[in-house]
Amino acid sequence: MYRIDTPKTDKQLEDYFHFRWEMLREPWNHPLGSEKDEYEQVGEHRMVVDGKGKIVAVGRVHLNMEEEAQIRHIAVAKDYQGKGLGKLIYSALEEVARQQGVKRLVTNSRRISIEFFEACGFVVEKEAPTEMGKLKRSQMIKKLSDVNQVMLHPKWCQELQNTWYETIPISEQMGIQLYQYSGKTLETRASLNKNINLHGTMFAGSIFSLATLTGWGMIHLKLKEKALSGEIVLGDGDIHYHKPITMQPRALCNIETLEGKFELLERNKKTAIKLQVDILDGESPVAEFKGVFWVLPNKAEE
Known part of the structure; x- marks a missing residue:
């Protein structure tokens, strides 16, 4: 069981940086302290810990400019590699960047890491300055899809998002966002980090809530398109889980x-x-929700 944490206390930060040094600097005979740079105070740090609180993966993201962020210092303990923890920590860092309105991610990758970042959606752009004077690196970029990339009726979509946050405050705490709407398909997304359980996966209840709001939102937008209105309530909902998120x-x-x-x-x-x-x-299907929603006509105004 794994979970994503943000190092906050002095002890957590000490352990976090020591792990980073052990993984990324000690193998090259660089001293303690060389694992830090000038962006530590402005960066967002994340770490994956196991069930005993042991750090097994780390990573950092910091803003280079308003719409660009840089991913750095991703490392996974040798005994824990091949378990998807690298992508787990990367996903948490990308999520932070998206929440800050970032449109483009960059990273300077060593040759052994290029395949990993390509799997995360990056492409090699050009050679980057060598690391520590000797390690060759390639600059890789990933353009983040705009939240409104495919957004039919953007005004209605924004109203729907506002309605969720204003009437169901927990939806904002869960990081639920309307991602895109094409008229035929509605996609929503949620923050894994805000809904993670002690096993390092998403709470089943959070998955159910995400599914319910998505179905509710689809009906809401269809009513708008048909110039109809009514109160939407969930009558019955059934969900089948196949894999964890x-x-x-x-x-x-x-x-x-x-x-x-x-x-x-x-x-x-x-x-x-x-x-x-x-x-x-x-991209992996993990569950299906089937629901029955009732749309009640608005009461006639007296």
Whole structure:
């Protein structure tokens, strides 16, 4: 069982930097202190710890400019490599960058790390200055997709996001965001770091909440498109979990899964809408939610 932590106390920071030195500087006979640079105070630090609190992976991200951040010092303990912890720590760092409005990530990678960063979506751009005067590096970049890259009816989407945060405050604490809406598909995402359990995976309850809000949001946007209105309530929800979420929680609702008669609302009658929400961890399907939502006509104003 693993979890992502932010080193905060003096002891945690001491252990964090010592681990970084052991992994990235000691093998090259560089002294203690060489693992630090001028960006430590402004960077965001993350570490993965095991069930006993032992640090097994670390990494840092810092802003270079308003829309660019740099990933540095990712390291995984030798005995823990091959378990996906490198991607886990990277995912946490990318999430921090996205929350700060970053549009582009850069990293200066040694040859042995290029394959890892390519798997995370980076491409080699050019040679970078050598590290510590002798280690050749390549500058790699990753352009982060704009949250509004595919956003039909952006005003309605923003209103929906605001409604979630204002009426369901826990949705903001969970880091749930409307990621894209094409008219046919609604995608939402959540912060793994804000919903992580002691096993280093996403809480089942958080997954259910993400799925429910996604289905609710799809119906809300369809009502807007049809110039209809009504109160949307969950009547029944059933979810099947297949795999844990360890990296990037995503929820997708496709219009093809919707079943119901919206026109009943025009006659001031309630209607039931059935739909399915697929839950993914990055690109891997991990769960399916099937729900029945009731749309109740608005009460006539007196």
